[in-house]
Amino acid sequence: ETGVTQTPRHLVMGMTNKKSLKCEQHLGHNAMYWYKQSAKKPLELMFVYSLEERVENNSVPSRFSPECPNSSHLFLHLHTLQPEDSALYLCASSQGEGFLGNEQFFGPGTRLTVL
Amino acid sequence: AQKVTQAQTEISVVEKEDVTLDCVYETRDTTYYLFWYKQPPSGELVFLIRRNSFDEQNEISGRYSWNFQKSTSSFNFTITASQVVDSAVYFCALSAFSSGSARQLTFGSGTQLTVLP
Numbered sequence A: 001e002t003g004v005t006q007t008p009r010h011l012v013m014g015m016t017n018k019k020s021l022k023c024e025q026h027l028g029h030n031a032m033y034w035y036k037q038s039a040k041k042p043l044e045l046m047f048v049y050s051l052e053e054r055v056e057n058n059s060v061p062s063r064f065s066p067e068c069p070n071s072s073h074l075f076l077h078l079h080t081l082q083p084e085d086s087a088l089y090l091c092a093s094s095q096g097e098g099f100l101g102n103e104q105f106f107g108p109g110t111r112l113t114v115l
Numbered sequence B: 001a002q003k004v005t006q007a008q009t010e011i012s013v014v015e016k017e018d019v020t021l022d023c024v025y026e027t028r029d030t031t032y033y034l035f036w037y038k039q040p041p042s043g044e045l046v047f048l049i050r051r052n053s054f055d056e057q058n059e060i061s062g063r064y065s066w067n068f069q070k071s072t073s074s075f076n077f078t079i080t081a082s083q084v085v086d087s088a089v090y091f092c093a094l095s096a097f098s099s100g101s102a103r104q105l106t107f108g109s110g111t112q113l114t115v116l117p
Helices: none
Strands: A004-007 A010-013 A018-025 A031-037 A044-050 A053-057 A064-070 A073-079 A087-094 A110-114 B003-005 B010-014 B019-021 B024-026 B032-039 B046-052 B059-061 B064-069 B074-079 B088-096 B104-107 B111-116
Touching: A004 A087, A010 A018, A018 A031, A018 A087, A031 A073, A044 A064, A044 A073, A053 A064, B003 B088, B003 B104, B010 B019, B019 B111, B024 B074, B032 B074, B046 B059, B046 B064, B046 B074, B074 B088
Parallel strands: A010 A110, B010 B111
Antiparallel strands: A004 A018, A018 A073, A031 A044, A031 A087, A044 A053, A064 A073, A087 A110, B003 B024, B019 B074, B032 B046, B032 B088, B059 B064, B064 B074, B088 B104, B088 B111
16 A cells, blocks of 8 residues: 555544544655544644654643554544544644654545544 | 635636635744645545745646745635646645744645536
8 A cells, every 4th residue: 555544434433432543654754643624624733743752732632642653653542532523534644753844645534423 | 823814715617717726824933834735525635835935936837836925925826727626625734833832734724626617
């Protein structure tokens, strides 16, 4: 596979469930990102990982927990979510240690619905 | 604080027409980067261009061109002779570096472009 892949593509979960989103990049990049895209709202940067360490955390609620075990994989662990967390969650990667001036390559996203 | 405004929520044009997507940004930083991304119906954002704050030269890439004007804090995107495949949501974004503060990347709310056959 090439580029940035995300699984699952669609996820429906209840507020008491625990689930995880997975992102994998095959581009040899060293920075990875999670974004949230809600209807009618600008894209929101949630987390930035550079060389497997979190370097940005933009006031995201603790019910979202990221994990970056290596430079190719990024997870977003979800627990006790709220209906307003329903959104498209996008993963991206870039070369340059989390430098936000670099071009980012995006995955297709996971469409999350919280019931 | 920084901000990106894309005032045009939706634009519809007929194929072969030219169309300009507006982007106005706000930042107090002197060093920053501006981007345009395209989001087709499939969902993933596709990088189109990056411009740094010290390079005001306009750029042309095929049917795409970008007009960066620091005096008006604008970074507009023009598609010449539009095609149906250009239909997508287009996002303008700003990455700025404030000394002593966290790095920020801010996206505009996007412009939905529909090109009709």
